Amino acid sequence: MLTFLTRGKLPLAILCAGSLFCTADAHGQDVTESSLKAAFIHNFAKFTQWPREVLPPAAPLLACVLGDAAFGDVLGSYVKGHPIDGHEINVSHVASQEAARSCHILYVSGVTSKGAAKVVADLNGAPVLTLSDMDQFAQAGGMAQLYVEDGRIRFKVNIDSTQSSRLQFSSKLLALATLIKK
Amino acid sequence: MTIMPIRAFVVFALLAVAARAQAQQLPELSLEELMRIDAGRVFGASERMQPVTEAPASVSFITAEDIARSGYRTLADILRGVRGLYVTDDRNFSFLGARGFGTPGDYNSRILLLVNGHRVNDNVFGQAEIGAEFGMDPAMFERVEIIRGPASAIYGDSAFFAVVNVITRTGASLDGASVAVEAGNLNTARTQASLGRRFTNGLDAALSGTYERSGGVERLYFPAFDAPDTNAGVADGLDGERLGQFYSHITFKDLTITGTYGERQRHVPTASFGTAFNEQRSPEQTTDRHALIDAEYARSIGAARLVTRTSYDRFSGYGIYPFVLEADKPSLIGRNDFLGTRWSVETRLTRPLPGRHVLTLGAQFIDNMHQDQQAHYSQPEPGFVPYIENRSSTQHALYAEDEFKAARWLILNAGVRYDHYEDFRRLTPRAAVIVMPSHTQSFKYLFGSAFRAPNAYELNSFYFGVPNLRPESIDTHEVVWERYTNDRLRTSVSGYWYQADHLITLRPDAATFLGVTYANAGHVRAKGLELEAQMRIKKGIRALVSYALQSAADQDSGDRLTNSPRHMLKARVTLPGPTVRSSLTIEVQSLSSRTTLAGSVLPPAALANVTMIQPAGRLFELVGTVRNLFNEQYADPGSSANLQDSIPQNSRTFRIGLRWKLSSK
Numbered sequence: 015m016l017t018f019l020t021r022g023k024l025p026l027a028i029l030c031a032g033s034l035f036c037t038a039d040a041h042g043q044d045v046t047e048s049s050l051k052a053a054f055i056h057n058f059a060k061f062t063q064w065p066r067e068v069l070p071p072a073a074p075l076l077a078c079v080l081g082d083a084a085f086g087d088v089l090g091s092y093v094k095g096h097p098i099d100g101h102e103i104n105v106s107h108v109a110s111q112e113a114a115r116s117c118h119i120l121y122v123s124g125v126t127s128k129g130a131a132k133v134v135a136d137l138n139g140a141p142v143l144t145l146s147d148m149d150q151f152a153q154a155g156g157m158a159q160l161y162v163e164d165g166r167i168r169f170k171v172n173i174d175s176t177q178s179s180r181l182q183f184s185s186k187l188l189a190l191a192t193l194i195k196k
Numbered sequence: 197m198t199i200m201p202i203r204a205f206v207v208f209a210l211l212a213v214a215a216r217a218q219a220q221q222l223p224e225l226s227l228e229e230l231m232r233i234d235a236g237r238v239f240g241a242s243e244r245m246q247p248v249t250e251a252p253a254s255v256s257f258i259t260a261e262d263i264a265r266s267g268y269r270t271l272a273d274i275l276r277g278v279r280g281l282y283v284t285d286d287r288n289f290s291f292l293g294a295r296g297f298g299t300p301g302d303y304n305s306r307i308l309l310l311v312n313g314h315r316v317n318d319n320v321f322g323q324a325e326i327g328a329e330f331g332m333d334p335a336m337f338e339r340v341e342i343i344r345g346p347a348s349a350i351y352g353d354s355a356f357f358a359v360v361n362v363i364t365r366t367g368a369s370l371d372g373a374s375v376a377v378e379a380g381n382l383n384t385a386r387t388q389a390s391l392g393r394r395f396t397n398g399l400d401a402a403l404s405g406t407y408e409r410s411g412g413v414e415r416l417y418f419p420a421f422d423a424p425d426t427n428a429g430v431a432d433g434l435d436g437e438r439l440g441q442f443y444s445h446i447t448f449k450d451l452t453i454t455g456t457y458g459e460r461q462r463h464v465p466t467a468s469f470g471t472a473f474n475e476q477r478s479p480e481q482t483t484d485r486h487a488l489i490d491a492e493y494a495r496s497i498g499a500a501r502l503v504t505r506t507s508y509d510r511f512s513g514y515g516i517y518p519f520v521l522e523a524d525k526p527s528l529i530g531r532n533d534f535l536g537t538r539w540s541v542e543t544r545l546t547r548p549l550p551g552r553h554v555l556t557l558g559a560q561f562i563d564n565m566h567q568d569q570q571a572h573y574s575q576p577e578p579g580f581v582p583y584i585e586n587r588s589s590t591q592h593a594l595y596a597e598d599e600f601k602a603a604r605w606l607i608l609n610a611g612v613r614y615d616h617y618e619d620f621r622r623l624t625p626r627a628a629v630i631v632m633p634s635h636t637q638s639f640k641y642l643f644g645s646a647f648r649a650p651n652a653y654e655l656n657s658f659y660f661g662v663p664n665l666r667p668e669s670i671d672t673h674e675v676v677w678e679r680y681t682n683d684r685l686r687t688s689v690s691g692y693w694y695q696a697d698h699l700i701t702l703r704p705d706a707a708t709f710l711g712v713t714y715a716n717a718g719h720v721r722a723k724g725l726e727l728e729a730q731m732r733i734k735k736g737i738r739a740l741v742s743y744a745l746q747s748a749a750d751q752d753s754g755d756r757l758t759n760s761p762r763h764m765l766k767a768r769v770t771l772p773g774p775t776v777r778s779s780l781t782i783e784v785q786s787l788s789s790r791t792t793l794a795g796s797v798l799p800p801a802a803l804a805n806v807t808m809i810q811p812a813g814r815l816f817e818l819v820g821t822v823r824n825l826f827n828e829q830y831a832d833p834g835s836s837a838n839l840q841d842s843i844p845q846n847s848r849t850f851r852i853g854l855r856w857k858l859s860s861k
Contacts, residue, residue, distance in 0.1 A: 047235045048635045053222045096223045
């Protein structure tokens with residue numbers, strides 16, 4: 015029986031060893047939703063261009079969180095040591111809309127839908143990338159909204175909101191987004 | 197038997213080697229790769245989407261990707277790989293064991309099976325069909341959620357040991373056309389075709405059909421029938437089955453309509469219920485059909501969500517049972533028919549309330565229009581009277597659940613459901629305390645009750661006399677610790693103990709037609725420990741390892757339950773293959789010894805399955821699966837319907853298939 019085992023397992027072992035050098039693929043239940051959302055925000059930062067006067071070269075990129083403070087901690091530890099194009103990312107928690115004006119990214123979560131709509135209206139035209147995981151955020155004028163479909167994270171981008179803001183989203187990002195207008 | 201640890205060791209060694217490789221961090225993944233990662237949400241724990249860490253249950257799920265890569269062809273294949281679950285096959289139906297409870301002859305009525313949150317246990321036997329008899333193709337499953345523990349506080353009847361919720365695929369998920377053909381040993385051939393798309397106007401449509409036939413094992417030897425006049429115990433060519441499955445799913449705006457039909461016809465080689473062995477002219481066989489139409493209207497009103505649905509289920513089928521009354525005379529052929537139809541209406545409101553509460557309120561009405569059983573025989577014989585037992589019943593229920601996020605680190609969850617049946621009423625509670633010291637860790641204490649109502653089959657007065665049955669009940673306590681480490685490792689530890697009382701149990705009764713009757717006689721005490729680790733390793737290698745220790749005993753005798761393995765060890769490793777999108781999945785599942793009804797001990801069994809997927813060009817994909825790779829000879833315990841104390845299971849089987857897929861983009 016042992017000889018049979020060896021005979022059976024050896025080709026498998028070789029296959030396994032060989033596959034270490036093969037293509038990547040990822041999925042599973044091994045990541046928290048918060049970490050995943052942080053990864054999406056990180057990617058949004060990667061694929062967005064801010065006007066030079068708003069984000070000079072090598073200046074830190076300020077990512078703000080309005081509402082869910084726990085998520086701010088997750089985002090903070092996620093982006094640590096992962097700068098984008100020489101921009102260190104600083105995460106801070108903001109309590110007011112005035113403070114949000116100085117952010118490059120504003121992530122809104124766990125506030126009332128009225129509150130979210132008010133923030134969006136207030137930042138209309140400002141070079142702040144507004145992001146949220148709240149329902150109807152993009153329809154209400156937010157730039158990008160994370161949502162879960164078929165168990166995975168997807169995102170919507172409100173084209174009109176981004177165009178009025180002087181931010182440039184890469185075509186790669188837009189190709190993967192569900193685009194909405196208004 | 198001794199090789200079982202060796203095999204397990206080989207797998208764990210393999211895992212250890214793989215785990216040494218540097219893990220792939222989230223920031224290294226592309227946006228496309230991130231969009232393939234599961235967000236770890238579960239629907240079925242509270243009838244709304246919530247993170248697994250916040251759900252009032254210990255949850256596992258299997259995704260469409262896992263199903264494809266593991267070559268799963270039935271729901272039973274999927275569940276065999278899940279921590280703490282085991283499947284018993286009597287070469288007719290597949291039965292699910294959970295938490296050490298898998299009494300042979302039980303029609304899976306203590307597991308609630310849902311399709312998109314809708315109950316599909318039939319309303320005659322209460323059966324959750326998980327084998328080929330389940331009328332849906334796993335290729336149409338987006339994910340399968342396993343919610344452990346009692347959930348009658350949400351779902352009522354049958355949510356006793358676990359809830360299995362199958363979430364089906366949308367047009368967007370299918371995204372294009374696909375045709376697959378497959379052939380294997382045991383004369384197996386399968387074809388499946390699907391079509392799906394989400395259109396720009398928001399209409400989403402999915403359509404699929406499957407046909408499979410299998411000759412089964414050519415010659416099955418049963419020592420219990422080894423006699424000259426029963427073909428020396430060999431059932432010749434009586435193991436075949438064929439099935440057809442149809443699935444459609446349409447969503448437009450807030451309305452979703454699902455329609456499914458499945459039919460499975462199977463020969464039964466075991467000569468169950470005292471039928472003639474190796475009968476060739478009118479072999480024992482069963483046919484099961486399920487048709488479902490389900491319409492769901494879901495609307496968001498501000499932050500609240502209102503879901504209203506109405507469903508119609510039709511379960512029907514029959515069994516052919518040949519009996520030999522006198523040697524050299526033609527057999528007496530019995531035919532049993534059943535028909536269950538059920539119409540249900542349900543409405544549910546989920547609404548955040550001030551003070552960090554989320555409240556869910558629901559109401560349900562079920563009309564069991566038919567719960568009919570009948571039997572007749574090919575020729576009139578004294579003592580064999582045909583019978584017709586037609587039933588119908590209605591029931592309704594109200595339920596409420598509140599989730600209170602008392603603090604950033606603390607969730608309190610409580611629910612209760614009131615069930616009103618014609619013969620009894622029931623109030624079922626559930627409560628949970630969930631402590632989350634950080635977003636990567638959660639500790640849960642869960643308490644839940646559940647009940648199972650006597651079903652129409654158990655109340656069949658022709659078979660079992662007039663049993664005076666009440667619902668059976670269970671109380672479960674559970675502690676769960678879930679932890680995520682470095683975004684690549686999830687570990688879960690759970691311990692539970694339960695007491696199940698008034699279990700509806702088969703008892704000898706010479707006065708009844710079948711010589712047995714049902715009584716509220718079983719009392720079971722059980723405890724268990726489950727461990728699970730899921731990891732994502734460099735270059736897309738993924739691994740899942742689980743171990744379950746369970747001890748379930750009959751309270752009166754103190755004996756370990758029949759068909760209750762003490763240990764279960766499982767592993768699944770998926771490795772990328774030599775080219776893009778190719779993969780190799782290896783599974784090992786092992787069960788320790790189990791006792792049979794007659795009290796004998798079945799040796800431990802370890803099975804290994806391997807599936808390889810290899811794309812060929814842009815449009816084609818080759819799939820090969822070998823199940824029971826090492827050709828382990830093993831058996832599952834038989835039930836009281838079987839003369840055999842144990843039923844031998846399949847040796848090594850293989851399938852090879854070709855899939856053509858045209859994406860709509």
